[in-house]
Amino acid sequence: MTAEQNIKQAISQGQFDRAILMANEALLGISDEQQKIAMLYTLAVANRLKGDISAAIEVNTRILKINPGHARAHQELGYAHRIAGNSLACAQHFYQATQLNPALIASWKALIEHYRHTQNHRAEALAQAQIDFLNSLPKQVMHGRDLMYEGQLHQADQLCRQFLQTEKHNAEGMLLLAEIGIALKVYNEAEFLLESCLTLHPQHKAAGIEYLKLLAKMGRFQAAKECADSLLSAYPDHPPVLAAKASALVGLGEIDEAIALYQQLIATTPEQAGLHLLLGHAYKAAGDFNEAVRAYQSAYAIKADFGDAYWSLANTKTYSFTDEELKAMQKQATLDIASEDKVHLYFALGRAFEDRKSFDDSFAFYTKGNDLRLEQTGYQPEVFEQQVENQKRVFTEDIFSKLKDVGASAKDPIFIVGLPRAGSTLLEQILASHSQVDGTMELHNILGLAARLNGQNNQYPDVVNQIDTSYFARFGAQYIQDTRAYRGDAPLFVDKMPNNFLHIGLIKLILPNAKIIDARREPMACCFSGFKQLFAEGQEFTYGLENIGRYYCAYMDMMQHWNKVLPGFVLHVQHEDVIDDLAAQVRRILDFCGLDFEQSCVDFHKTKRAIKTPSSEQVRQPIFRDSMQQHANFDKHLGPLKRLVSQWHK
Incomplete structure (x- = not known):
């Protein structure tokens, strides 16, 4: 015992x-x-x-x-x-x-x-x-939900699969397994489960709402809109479904209709601060800065400790907090409020004091926000560093020679990879301004494939040496099929998930004709920009100067390896070069992608499309220079980061 x-x-x-x-x-x-x-x-x-x-x-x-x-x-x-x-x-x-x-x-x-x-x-x-x-839940499903909420995802997954072996069409079991898949970022499997569940149980409201949330997360906005309309025929005027439909409309660029829906919901339940926040996001995606600000202010007026409302104002990158707002944020940050609200407030206060050039106070709040978020995520830098070593060990020159051209022949995707805050949104906007290229979003498909390959019996990346070579073409074709929903009619499209840099070897095997652009930015500016950015999800490595410094070194090590074993496969684009000579860099990027020059790519700021990243306001301007030296204001605080960056560049 x-x-x-x-x-x-x-x-x-x-x-x-x-x-x-x-x-x-x-x-x-x-x-x-x-x-x-x-x-x-x-x-x-x-x-x-x-x-x-x-x-x-x-x-x-x-x-x-x-x-x-x-x-x-x-x-x-x-x-x-x-x-x-x-x-x-x-x-x-x-x-x-x-x-x-x-x-x-x-x-x-x-x-x-x-x-x-x-x-x-x-x-x-x-x-x-x-x-x-x-x-009402079967005992195994109930226990599985408990395990899932406690973060024991693999145990919950195993228990749920055992249950579904005998109860194959149980709606609650299928829904739970899909939710576990979403938590594990295996979105395609989760999508299949929810589609199957709704085919068998078309009136299952919880499965329908979960499916709507997943479709929005995947950027499949047309499918989300259709699903919402189907659910609304069974549950007319159901607020969560109406809100989900509005979110889908924002993704489709049908902003006016989305705003009308949010306003309809707010008219019914004006006390729902979250609806005002979503309305603000819709206005922001449309580029209506003034209305976005008013909506965010309405949200915190309803819920005084609503940290996300204050952070959303800060995250416009152009809003200046009033003295009254600053005092209100400081007061709320000292109270016993939900940790999520406190994190948002800390980052918003960091931005507010930075704007006022109170850099010591600003850094103190950014640090508090980072520390609290790090407590929540439990990020361990050595885990990622080991992943990089595993990629280097498996993806050698020999494997690419042995598995040459085994993937799908499609030339559709242009991957933009790198660190967050390195200028990837600008590069995507430049490319999406070309008549032959569709902009999409940060797609999870490659990450999902890597997660599926990392099974209980076979570990990724070692598994690429073990599976039948026919799988690589199938994986590539599946990627093209699964990403079709995010695209328009252009022959090429951009996938700007920055974390895909870890999986360039896998991309080369499944899509050998894809283009990959590595977005680079001066390391101190890039890393510090990540440190003071609160991300909606993922990017856990950014919370802490040492963490982001170690991640930067691992990223550089990984890219150095890809350059060695896949020479010429990746185009490195330096953000500062784009700022200094936009036209020359645009031509260089288009040449690499096999595209003719179009002036619209230089005039990228005139392109009308919904943009949901933190850089949405910047890329609507001709060129954004203000952030190039912002880190210098915090120089005395950045010792751990400077030490790691300088060690790499010795």
């Missing part, structure tokens, strides 16, 4: 002092973070059951410092504060537990008691509906 089993047995027998002693002894020998959290949780439970509430609160607080997203620690704090008679803190922690893990029935039941006591009948009804839903 393991130490943890012995402790749990002692707890089950009511031997709480013994359990606490054993848990504290065990903690002395644990270095692994996850094992430490598990033991601390057991210790917290033992302290609560013993009646030592202050100790239980202290241990759960330790857990949340290590992992702010630990739902059961919040649930335990809810129990502890209930015993202590702190009703408000009790309700707050049970609520936070349900937000992090909606499968925690015990927390929902505790909230119902609170809502009844406070006569919040609407909230009580919503909590009861969630309990009824969870109780």
Whole structure:
């Protein structure tokens, strides 16, 4: 019997002092973070059951410092504060537990008691509906949802697949497996599951809404619009579906209709701050800066701690906060608010003080935002560095000689890779201004293929030496087919997922005629720009100067390898060169892509298309120079980053 089993047995027998002693002894020998959290949780439970509430609160607080997203620690704090008679803190922690893990029935039941006591009948009804839903699920699906919300995705995936072997057409099982696939970024498999689920169960609202969210994430906006219309025929005027349709319309460039839908929803429920935020995003995508600002301001007026509203204002890159807004943000950042709101506020404050040239205060807030986001992501730089080493080990000159031209012959994609904030949006806008090129978005298809190849039995990239060579052409053809939905009628299109630089070897095998452009920018400017940018998802390496410095070195090492084993396959474009001599660089890029020169590419800022990246305002201007030396204002704070960058360039 393991130490943890012995402790749990002692707890089950009511031997709480013994359990606490054993848990504290065990903690002395644990270095692994996850094992430490598990033991601390057991210790917290033992302290609560013993009646030592202050100790239980202290241990759960330790857990949340290590992992702010630990739902059961919040649930335990809810129990502890209930015993202590702190009703408000009790309700707050049970609520936070349900937000992090909606499968925690015990927390929902505790909230119902609170809502009844406070006569919040609407909230009580919503909590009861969630309990009824969870109780209706098959036990394996219920357990799988719990595992998924706790971040144990592979265990949840395995359990769900076992269930579906006997219950092949169970809607809840199919929906759960799709949600796990989305969390693992295996979007094509998730899409197939949700399509199948809706074919078998066309009125399944939850599957329909999840499908809508996935289609939007994949950029398949026409399909999302059609799905929303289908759902609305069954559930007329259903707010989440209407909001999803509006989001799809923004993606399709049908901004006026999207804005009208958001305004319709706001007229019905004006207190929904999130709708005002989405309306602002729609105005921003259309280039209507003034209306976007008004919508974001309406969002924080409704919800004073709505960090995303303030960050969205900062993320326009051109908005200047008023003194009143600055004071409001500073006040909210000191309160006990949701960590997600606090992260957004820290980054917004960093931008606000930077605009005011208070660079020390600005850096302090950027650092707070980075530190808190890093706590949430748990990014480990050595994991990525090992991935780079694995790519270098597998993708050698020999493998490209052995597997020459085994992929699909299509010439459609132009991949733009590199670090985020390196100028990729500008390059995409230049190319998308050509009559023969469609701009798309940051597509996840290559990342999804790499994830699928990284199975339980075969590890990517080693698996490329093991599979039948016919698969490479099939993978390439599948990529072309799967990305068709993002494109217009042009023969070429841009895939600007920056992280694809890790998978250039895979791209060469499946699409040997593709074009790859590596967007480069002066490293200090690029890395610091990433450090002060709060990304909607992914790019976890940007949170921390040392992390982003190590990632930069690994990226340069990876690109140096590709240049060696695939000479001429990648075109390196330096952002500063584009700024200094736009016309010459445009011709160089078009020549590389086999395209005739078109003046519209030089006049890229006149091209009308919805743009959703942080650089959307900049690329609507002829050339954006202001950010070239912004990092110099923070020079005294950037020691860890300068050290790593200079080491690489020695």
